[in-house]
Amino acid sequence: MMAVTEAQATETRGAAMLERLHGRMRKPAAGWAARRQSAAFEYFAEHGYPDLKTEGWRHTSMAAMAAITAAPAALQARDIAAVEQSLRRHPLAGMAMPRLVLLNGRLVAELSSGAPELAKNGVRAHSLREAWSGQGLAGLAEQHWARYAGYQGHALIALNTALTEDGAMIEFASAAAAPPLLLVHAVSAGAQEEPALHVNRALIAVQPGARASVIELFLSLTPAAYAINAVTEIVAGEDASVDHYKVGHESDLALHFGAVQANLSRRARYRSHAILLGGARVRNEAICVLDGEGAECLLNGLYTASGRQHLDNFTRLDHAQPHGTSREFYKGILAGEGVGVFSGRIVVRPGAQRTDAIQSNRNLLLSPRASLRAAEPQLEIYADDVRCTHGATVGQLDPEALFYLRSRGLDGESARRLLTYAFANEILQQIQVDELRRPLENELFSRWTGHGGH
16 A cells, blocks of 8 residues: 655645535625635635745744634524623623624624614614625625735635625715724534634725724634634725724634725725734734825734733735825733734835834733744835834833832732733723723733733
8 A cells, every 4th residue: 555645645634625615615696706705715725724934924823723624503593592691791792882793604683783873873784695695785795895805815815705604794874973883703612512614704884984983802602612714804985084993802712813904095094903812823914005195094903912822913004105194003912821923014105105104013021931923013115205114122021110119019910910001001092982991901900910920
């Protein structure tokens, strides 16, 4: 019997993975969507999951996610009732505001609420399945879906595009300030034993002159292991204003890939706040294309890793037109054996004169075993009349500040916790939604007790 080489074994496993993933594809009713999904799967089939040799992936292995191909099991009525109870008790999911819930990737009307209030404020929300069937926001879907988070050039976005069966379609059409909209990405295993790959998709379209505030909450309702591939596309019309919050609050066994792609028209303003608190291995991507003259973008991020968590942040600010302004501030708090990664790039294309861009990454190590695997702020400039700066730092708590607080009566642990909270609070204070900021402040203030040297 001929021996099987490692290369042959790898090829066999890859073929089996592709077959299982291809079997999950369910063509939508709309021909245009089916064509985009087929093209996306062809791209993924050719390129597969990125490995450590792939550009931009040198510090984060996706092998564990690649091994998970099972689809989530269908949930029964009793499962949905249990989810409702869990959401009601959760300090973030239970916030008093209109809510859409994607449960295992599907928009569930029984768990969602606030539709009349949304409609009164010029907000329409439908499922992607409805749009594919010619209902709801069908025209908007065909115009924008899979146009900004391009699957050509990104295998994981291609996989998401190919396997999407449902999702959230949201349109903001009013200049009046609508209440914040909570979009919950909830994962529940039900009676399923095999880890599943969950595919979540959202499209947020903000019409010219309109204002939007959206909170995306990623939430584990199961202690079991799973993987999630989530992509959100945001398109902001001329003079539109968008506040977007992404909060990762998943279990210690969750594998998470998430990409947010924003496209800004002339004078549009986009403010992004990513708060990553959970997950075993997380790859968070935030990409903004300033595609109109005078567009403005703010990217804020806070990532906290303890235990053996691995949190990888990849950001890209793409200045495609003149007079664009961007600010980026990402902070990491690493304890235990936690690993952080930051790779941020500012691109100024030819002709994007008078660009004003600042990028900063700061990291705090609370344990000798914690590590910042990479801090890579980058500038790529093809115009000559610009102002761009970038920088990264990594360090420990200031011993002089610790001494000062202890001289004022605080014990060592309380002093470390207070300084750690102050480090994080600079990001939290820019969250404009009080109902979101307060529980995050409370959690971060208490979670670092005992982590100083562990």
